[in-house]
Amino acid sequence: MADTITAQSAASPALALRHGRNYARRYWVFIVPAALVVLTVIVFPWLFTLYMSVHEWHIGGTRSFAGLANYARLFTDDRFHWAVLHTLYFTVLAVVAPLVLGVAAAECFHRNFRFRAVARTIFILPMMATPVAIALVWTMMFHPQLGVLNYLLTSVGLPPSTWVYDSTTVIPTLVLVETWQWTPLVMLIVLGGLASLPTDPYEAARIDGAGPWTMFRLITLPLVWPFIVVALVIRTIDALKAFDTIFVISQGGPGTSSETINIFLYLQAFAFYDIGYASAVVAVFFVLIVAISLVLLGVRQRARWQ
Amino acid sequence: MRSYRLRRIAGRFGLYLSVLALISPALLVFLWMISLSLKTEIDNMDYPPVFIPHPPTLDNFAQVFARNDFLTYTKNSVIVSFSATALALLVGVPAGYGIAKARATRAAMLILIARMTPGLSYLIPLFLLFQWLSLTGTLVPIVITHLVITVPIVVWVMIGFFEGLPAELEEAALTDGATIWQAFRHVALPLARPGVTVALILSFIFSWNNFIFAVVLAGRETRTLPVAVYNVLTFEQISWGPLAAAALCVTAPVLLLTLVMQKEIVAGLTAGGVKGG
Structure with a gap:
C-alpha cells in the first residue's frame, strides 16, 4: 500500500492531442498484466470482504447469511467504540507532532552547513529501518526499572515515566515512537517544497528589514502550504493505519487502553476467527479512512487555488 | 558591523544546535541498539545503564546465528523480497508507462485508494483463498501478499518518471515505423532506468520491512525475519543482548542500502511520499 499523493504532471499533452483518444487507448495493453495482479490481490479482497461482512462466519465453523447484523453489532460494541476513540486520539497526536517537527527540520536542512548530507542521512534512517526491529529496541528502552529512557529522565532531574505500562501514558508513548519514525517523511516532502521556492520575495523582504x-x-x-497539506494527508492515512509498532510494543494494552481499530480488527480476525464481524470492521474502517482523506484533500484543493 | 557578525555566529551556532537536537533521537536509538547487542547480559541488566561496552563482545551475534532457523528465516526474507520486487517490476514498469501515456487518471486513482486501505483488510480474504488453494505452509502466499505493497510503489514511481520524459524521442521512433512496444523497450525504458532503480530500491525495502502479512500467513518454516525477531520477543526468556543483535541483523541490510543509495531514495520519496505498510 505504498504510494503517493502528489500533483501529477501533465503527460505529454501534445502527443495525445495530435493522435486523439484512440491513440492513447492503445497503451492499455501495457496496463493489462498489472491490472490482473491488482484485480486478484486488491480488488478481489475488497469485494470478498463486503460479501463476508453480511455473513455470520467463523474460520473452521459454520457460516450463514446475517444481513446487516455484523454492522448493527458494531454500533453496540463498546470495545469497538473505544478502539475508534483510541485511533482518533492517536492519529491527531501522530499527525500534529511530526508535521510541526518536520517543517522545523526542513527549515534547518534547507540551509547550507557542513556535514549536511551526513546529518540528513542520519535523520532519515528511522523511516527506512525495519519497524519491528525498532519497536523491540524501544520496548527495551521503555523498561520501567532498567530502561535507558527513565535513566536519562532522572539524570536530568525529571520524574521517571510509566511509558507503555500505564493506560494514561501508553498512547502518547506510542505517538513518540511514531513521531520518531515518520517526521523524516514530512521533512523530505516539505524540503522538496522549499527547494522549489523563488528567492526574490526573500530578498525584497530582507531589504524591507524583515x-x-x-x-x-x-x-x-504560505508558499510551502500545498506541500504541508500533502504531508498532512499522507501522515493522517498512515497514522490511522498504524499497526506494527503498536502491535509489537503494547499489543493494544495495558488492558485495551491502546487498542486501535487495526489492533481490534486483528484480534477479531486472527485471534477470535470471527471473520464476518472483522469484515464489517474493515468496511467501516475503510469508509472512515476515505472520508477523512476526502475532507483533507478538499483542504488541499483549496490550498492549490489560493 | 561587529553586532552583525556576532549575530551571524550566534545564528550559525543555533543552527548546529538545532540539527544536533534533530538527529540525536535517531542517534540515541541506533547507538543504543548497537550498544545492547555488543554487551554481556550482566552489563545489559545493570543500572545505571552501561553505555560503552567494555570489552565489546560478539557473543550475542554468535548466539543468534547458532540457531540455524535464523538462517532459514534470512533465506525466506531474501526470497520473498526479491520475488515480490521482481514481479512488481515486471508488471509495474509497463503499467506505469501505459498509465502515463494513456493518461489513465482513473487507474492511478485505484492505486491511491489501495494505498489508503489498511494491509489487514486484504489479509482476511487472501488468507481464506490460500487455505482453499492449500498454499499455506509455502512462501507463495507471502510473496503474493507482498505484491499488495510492491506493485503500487513501482507503478506510482514509474508514472512519475515516464511523465517526466520528453515525448519527442518516442514520437520520432513511432514516425519511423516502430511499434509502441519497440518505442517503450528501446526508447522510453533506457531513459527511465534511474526511475526503475528508485522503484526497485523502495519496493525491496518496504517488502523487507513488512511484518503484518507474514505474521498472519507464515508457518514455522516460512517466517520472514521481522516475524522471527518478533517471536524471539514473545516466546522466549527475554535476554536483551541477543534480541538487540537479532534486531540489528534484520534492519542492517536496509540501513546499509539507505546509506549507499541515499540520493535515489530521497528522490523517490519526495516525488510522492511512498511508504509501505
Missing part, C-alpha cells in the same frame, strides 16, 4: 520569523510566517509558510 526578521527570519516574519519571513517564515509571511513568505515560506
Whole structure:
C-alpha cells in the first residue's frame, strides 16, 4: 500500500492531442498484466470482504447469511467504540507532532552547513529501518526499572515515566515512537517544497528589514502550504493505519487502553476467527479512512487555488 | 558591523544546535541498539545503564546465528523480497508507462485508494483463498501478499518518471515505423532506468520491512525475519543482548542500502511520499 499523493504532471499533452483518444487507448495493453495482479490481490479482497461482512462466519465453523447484523453489532460494541476513540486520539497526536517537527527540520536542512548530507542521512534512517526491529529496541528502552529512557529522565532531574505500562501514558508513548519514525517523511516532502521556492520575495523582504520569523510566517509558510497539506494527508492515512509498532510494543494494552481499530480488527480476525464481524470492521474502517482523506484533500484543493 | 557578525555566529551556532537536537533521537536509538547487542547480559541488566561496552563482545551475534532457523528465516526474507520486487517490476514498469501515456487518471486513482486501505483488510480474504488453494505452509502466499505493497510503489514511481520524459524521442521512433512496444523497450525504458532503480530500491525495502502479512500467513518454516525477531520477543526468556543483535541483523541490510543509495531514495520519496505498510 505504498504510494503517493502528489500533483501529477501533465503527460505529454501534445502527443495525445495530435493522435486523439484512440491513440492513447492503445497503451492499455501495457496496463493489462498489472491490472490482473491488482484485480486478484486488491480488488478481489475488497469485494470478498463486503460479501463476508453480511455473513455470520467463523474460520473452521459454520457460516450463514446475517444481513446487516455484523454492522448493527458494531454500533453496540463498546470495545469497538473505544478502539475508534483510541485511533482518533492517536492519529491527531501522530499527525500534529511530526508535521510541526518536520517543517522545523526542513527549515534547518534547507540551509547550507557542513556535514549536511551526513546529518540528513542520519535523520532519515528511522523511516527506512525495519519497524519491528525498532519497536523491540524501544520496548527495551521503555523498561520501567532498567530502561535507558527513565535513566536519562532522572539524570536530568525529571520524574521517571510509566511509558507503555500505564493506560494514561501508553498512547502518547506510542505517538513518540511514531513521531520518531515518520517526521523524516514530512521533512523530505516539505524540503522538496522549499527547494522549489523563488528567492526574490526573500530578498525584497530582507531589504524591507524583515526578521527570519516574519519571513517564515509571511513568505515560506504560505508558499510551502500545498506541500504541508500533502504531508498532512499522507501522515493522517498512515497514522490511522498504524499497526506494527503498536502491535509489537503494547499489543493494544495495558488492558485495551491502546487498542486501535487495526489492533481490534486483528484480534477479531486472527485471534477470535470471527471473520464476518472483522469484515464489517474493515468496511467501516475503510469508509472512515476515505472520508477523512476526502475532507483533507478538499483542504488541499483549496490550498492549490489560493 | 561587529553586532552583525556576532549575530551571524550566534545564528550559525543555533543552527548546529538545532540539527544536533534533530538527529540525536535517531542517534540515541541506533547507538543504543548497537550498544545492547555488543554487551554481556550482566552489563545489559545493570543500572545505571552501561553505555560503552567494555570489552565489546560478539557473543550475542554468535548466539543468534547458532540457531540455524535464523538462517532459514534470512533465506525466506531474501526470497520473498526479491520475488515480490521482481514481479512488481515486471508488471509495474509497463503499467506505469501505459498509465502515463494513456493518461489513465482513473487507474492511478485505484492505486491511491489501495494505498489508503489498511494491509489487514486484504489479509482476511487472501488468507481464506490460500487455505482453499492449500498454499499455506509455502512462501507463495507471502510473496503474493507482498505484491499488495510492491506493485503500487513501482507503478506510482514509474508514472512519475515516464511523465517526466520528453515525448519527442518516442514520437520520432513511432514516425519511423516502430511499434509502441519497440518505442517503450528501446526508447522510453533506457531513459527511465534511474526511475526503475528508485522503484526497485523502495519496493525491496518496504517488502523487507513488512511484518503484518507474514505474521498472519507464515508457518514455522516460512517466517520472514521481522516475524522471527518478533517471536524471539514473545516466546522466549527475554535476554536483551541477543534480541538487540537479532534486531540489528534484520534492519542492517536496509540501513546499509539507505546509506549507499541515499540520493535515489530521497528522490523517490519526495516525488510522492511512498511508504509501505
